[in-house]
Amino acid sequence: MRTGVYFCNCGSNISDRVDSEQVRQKVGNVSDVAYFKTFGLMCSEEGKEFLHNDITEEKPDRIVIAACSPRDHESTFMRILSGAGMNPYLMQMVNIREQVAWVTDDLQKASEKASHFIKGAVKRVGLHKPLEKKAIDMSPDVLVIGAGPAGLKAALTIAESGRKVAIVEKRAVVGGEPVLYEEVFPNLECAPCMLEPMLNEILHGEHAENIEILTKSEVIDVAGFYGNFIVKVKTEPRFVDLHQCIGCGECIAPCPVSVRNEFNNGRDDRKAISLSFAGGLPNVPFIDMNACLRAKGEDCRLCDQACPLGEGIIKFDDEELVSERNVGAIVVAVGSALYDSALIPNLGYGKIPDVYTAFEFERLLSSTGPTSGQLQMSDGRVPESIAILHCVGSLDKNHNEYCSGICCQYAFKFNLMIEHKLPGTFVTHLYKELVYPGKEEYFLYKRAKENPHATFVRTVNVNTLEINRKSDKIEIKNTAGGSLMADMVVLCPAIVPSKSSGKLGEILDATRDRFGFFEELHGRLDSAKSKVRGIYLAGTCQSPMNIQQAITQGMATAGYVLSGLVEGRKLEIEPITAFADEDKCSGCRVCMSVCPYKAIEFNTEKQKASVNEVLCQGCGTCVAACPAGAMNSNHFTNDAIFAEIEGVLA
């Protein structure tokens, strides 16, 4: 074995503090060391050229480079090795700048320490094996889960680049929460009008053919890994042909069954066949089979008979469908939920009429809502006073400790919309904290504050409030002192993870944070990546946020997809992974229990474990855990580490 040692002076960064001559004397006679060469600045152009030429001439079996931290130039030197026809893994770098020269006062001691480090490397590198990066094909297609602003923006952007995107949406309509609002902060823009161009682009635009929309659908299983996910999607029957129906709605009126309309807080009725709400897209009704007379055995066909396109559009025999998609990446954009206000019983939610959540109130304001946008109480009266409770279940360690950040904004929006719809109505904001960061947000607050009929009252805690019916009004009493009467109460609860996100997290194997939101790879640097490679996050499923932020996150996921998952490009797999020795494996599966990536597969027939190289990230935890010594890791083999330990102590 001929090992060449290169000592970089790093200008004078190293040579001022470590004496290469002393080091040469100490390591020069170590077995395997064929030569020891010193160079001024190895990462410079001349340095790289020197290294390249010297390797070509000397033809060493192994190389040790004592220089800066491998975090600086390991990849530089690996490239030079490759260029010189040598396998780049046959090199070991020794960090004699950051971890020796710069941190040791005494030249003698520093030289001594550097020699120990180099001896470790020489010993270790002798055991290095040549390794190759593997490359596998990737599917450039993408699956987006959730068709709210975040998911739609991601899908549209990716589709615009010519990729195929499938959107899986649980509801019968796309658009997420904002399609249910009338106006949106900060500019009180008409919400449906704002979303309309994007929705249109997705449904009928130039790139619509690249987008497949699966409504009434959910992801039920995901297998595989970045570049090669196989996703199973379950689609509930709609009973109406999505592609042929023209959305005229003629089928709805004849339907003899009425049920409460869940899109309008159950404040009005819909038919068993219905559209979610006016303007909902795709503009195709669906049949609620739980309500339809056919489910009760009756042969009702009134909707079918009313269809002007004739038979075959209404499909009573439509069935649940499970289909598969092969995609390279997945974008999770399933939105969030509101904290259950009934968990703070003193607020009377669910018991006292006209105590609404913010979502419900949005529907009361909406022209597609149960009152067609007329602000009315449940008994039909027009409210004269409305109390808006901020911070419900927020900033409270018994509920949710964080601030959702958006509630103040929509509360101010409500204030202005109330004044606009019913001028003179008294609005009282009861809040714990008010927040309005951002370049637009303060102005909305200012306008709300300028409403002559609005009052802002700081209450320390919603827990001290008692909300009760008093004749035809609602009394909000603060047990800490003070009370007020209102006709309506609007609760602004904390934004929390949606109930189904736990199950979805398990299916995707994507972790969730301490609140239950999908967890980012890095909260600041990689906030649109989950901890699973190839699974990206956008919108309120990762944190409370407004539409602008959700859209931006959607774009960010598209960025990752477009830069990483390029058509025709192969997925490079780092060779530093674990591997199993079948002969030694006893089938105990300890490795599987410690692997954070589910990268270890088990052959039940042979009772042997094996490592999936694509999923393995090379941490080596399974290697240390294997009681049979059957696991080992490339480049960090037990032998190499033993040799290094021996070497540094020699």
Add this chain to the structure above:
Amino acid sequence: MKEDNGSANEALGEALNEALNEALNEALFEPKIVGFLCNWCSYAGADKAGGAQKSYPPNVNVVKVMCSGRVDPQFVLKAYDGGADGVLILACHPGDCHYKEGNYRALARHRMLLRMLEQHGIEAARCRFDYVSAGEGDRFVKILTEMVDTVRALGPLKALV
């Protein structure tokens, strides 16, 4: 009698010599420590200390592993066997492991190791597990210096049975 006296003197001299040597050795004792640093946090923390040019004792020989979870108890025993007086295992802080949870495995394994070392008569303080993040250059220096002081006070590791 004279002869007897002589041999007694000789014995005394030898004992004295030995004691002197031992005292000298102890005074000159430079602990050898092997530090297993995970690639992502603690190794970067050590680099951070380097970048800030914080000087610290040269006694720790760094062996880089990808994750503290890779540190096999055998590595630690091998280090003592090879002449180390102490072993330092540094990991990412809880929740920060680049591989999600390798550091928790390392922590559990360290507890087990300490019990094992105890049976071998090796003091727990000779095997320290701690956390250093990529930004904590100062913390790295502090832990390392403490470790060197601790092992210096304990003296050389006598024997590994």
